Amino acid sequence: MRISTISIAVLAAAGMMAASPALAQKKYGPGASDTEIKIGNTVPYSGPASAYGILGKSYAAYFKLINEQGGINGRKINFISYDDGYSPPKTVEQTRKLVESDEVMAIVGNVGTAANAAIQKYLNAKKTPQLFLATGATRWNDPKQFPWTMGWLPSYxxxxxxxxxxxxxxxxxxxxxxxxxxxxxxxxxxxxxxxxxxxxxxxxxxxxxxxxxxxxxxxxxxxxxxxxxxxxxxxxxxxxxxxxxxxxxxxxxxxxxxxxxxxxxxxxxxxxxxxxxxxxxxxxxxFAKDPTDPQWKDDAGMKKFHAYVEKYIPEGKATESTVLTGYSIAQTMVAALQQCGDDLTHENLMKQAANLKGLELDGLLPGVTVNTSATDYSPIDQFQxxxxxxxxxxxxxxxxxxxxxxxxxx
CATH class of the missing domain: 3.40.50.2300 (Response regulator)
Incomplete structure (x- = not known):
């Protein structure tokens, strides 16, 4: 009886908010709707750096896990990942397709400095977020010149x-x-x-x-x-x-x-x-835990990670350190999207990506957290x-x- 009383109260409150659009107005940009959030990516599934293709599979597996848990604020992630063969011209071609044909909300977790550099100006001109890149070059922390680009790996x-x-x-x-x-x-x-x-x-x-x-x-x-x-x-x-x-x-x-x-x-x-x-x-x-190190066998975060590998990406067992990077990047992206609430525009996603404070991830060492601001686009800068x-x-x-x-x- 108590449960139904609470439910009625919640429904009544929801009705009042619906009657006042200013209180709960949804905003959508390209790639977002009431039901989905479309995210794009290119990684080398083939070519000389094909070993890094496991990163794309790691992102896809983590987003699948999130979707099975109900998605982001009720919306499912539609993750579109293309092979760029570790060739910058191919990265440009596939990224244009993601932005102009697939109309994604953001590009996430692309691999390599040269590939990301090849699309940086284009994505900034299009005001499309280029987020949490799998490269540690210093150039990704330049919010003045490239306000739509943010790395993830600690910079060299x-x-x-x-x-x-x-x-x-x-x-x-x-x-x-x-x-x-x-x-x-x-x-x-x-x-x-x-x-x-x-x-x-x-x-x-x-x-x-x-x-x-x-x-x-x-x-x-x-x-x-x-x-x-x-x-x-x-x-x-x-x-x-x-x-x-x-x-x-x-x-x-x-x-x-x-x-x-x-x-x-x-x-x-x-x-x-x-x-x-x-x-x-x-x-x-x-800055990260080593998933092959027995010292983490009873660690809560590593237990979650190993369960994810076992269920969603068993082929990643042989390259668990790289898979953990993919898992952590995807986890960071989910946190930024959750902070967006119902304002799923390019502008708000970038604002939230630049407003991560003390974010703890399953794979980071104790004491190492993700922190960003409008003037610091380097999510991780702590080491042991x-x-x-x-x-x-x-x-x-x-x-x-x-x-x-x-x-x-x-």
Whole structure:
């Protein structure tokens, strides 16, 4: 009897609100209606980076989960994902189709710096949100010039700032050697490190050397850096080049504090090829839980994640760290859409995406949260240091905030 009384009261209140349109006015832009929210995406399901196609499948699986739970404020997500083959011209072609033919509300979670850069001006001209990108380039945090674009992965620049804070605190007299990839990836890290070290950068950095991705081996660079007298080495390198640097340092019997970027901390693609024995005490930083680490077996967020993988994307078990990134990006998108309420316009979605405060995600480390504002489009800029011991990474120390400034001079 009590339940029906409450129901009647709720219905009466709903009727009063319906009689006053100003109290509950729905607003819709392209891609939104009373029943659905249309979201678009391109990822490389084929081509040289097809391994990242699992991200698209992860988004689709999470949105399916949300739809089965009732959707977003009663609306189902209609997720449209196309293959761009990791080719920027293809990304442009497929994105135009999503915006002009499919009329999506937003582009979400696209992979890669070059692909996203190719569509950034177009989407900003169309005032279509380009949200939570699977790339850590600093250029996505430029709300003045590109108010419709926002990244998701922590920027390389912010990560390097966190490393600088760590070094200044733990090893203020370090002699630093910097080894970096000669492109935006490597240069973002170097810029962040120097900015973080401030006026001590010139005295602490004793040598810098860059490599080209066309080089078969980077051994000669490591030999030069050892000869420089450096006792701290930053290898801002990816994949096989990071593995080569770890292996060569060990072969030389050199014992610097060796820091590699989070992007190169993968057991499968970097640490194992370098050799576990060679990677002992190599240091990096992380912001997310490792779904393969037994320390999280009783963690509530990881239990939810593993149940999602089991039910919705069992093929993702082999690449769970990448799947967790997709899951987390989709979770962030759902949070922004929920904040939109019944105002589902491009403008309000962007406003809500830039108003995420202390958002906790299942896959983020305790103490790391998503935070955005109208002047800061970098959702994650907190890290915890970790060191490789035995056959796994071990986290240590407090959460470090790598302040992520907006792009300068814009």
């Amino acid at each position: 620049h912010a990560e390097a700032l966190a490393y600088a804070k760590y070094i200044l605190k733990e090893k203020p007299n370090a002699k630093i050697g910097v080894f970096f990839q000669n492109d935006d990836f490597g240069k973002d890290y170097v810029k962040g490190l120097k900015e973080g070290l401030g006026d001590k950068a010139s005295s602490m950095i004793v040598m810098e050397t860059s490599y080209e991705v066309s080089e078969p081996t980077v051994d000669s660079h490591i030999v030069k850096l050892k000869a420089s007298g450096a006792d701290t080495l930053f290898s801002f390198a990816v994949g096989k080049f990071a593995a080569q640097s770890i292996k060569k340092v060990a072969e030389l019997g050199w014992k610097p504090l060796h820091i590699i970027p989070n992007a190169s901390s993968s057991l499968g693609s970097v640490i194992r090829p370098a050799g576990f024995e060679n990677a002992q005490d190599v240091t990096s930083a992380t 240091m970790m060191s490789f011991k035995g056959e796994r990474w071990q986290r240590f120390g407090d959460i470090i905030k790598g302040e992520a400034p907006t792009v300068a001079g814009r």
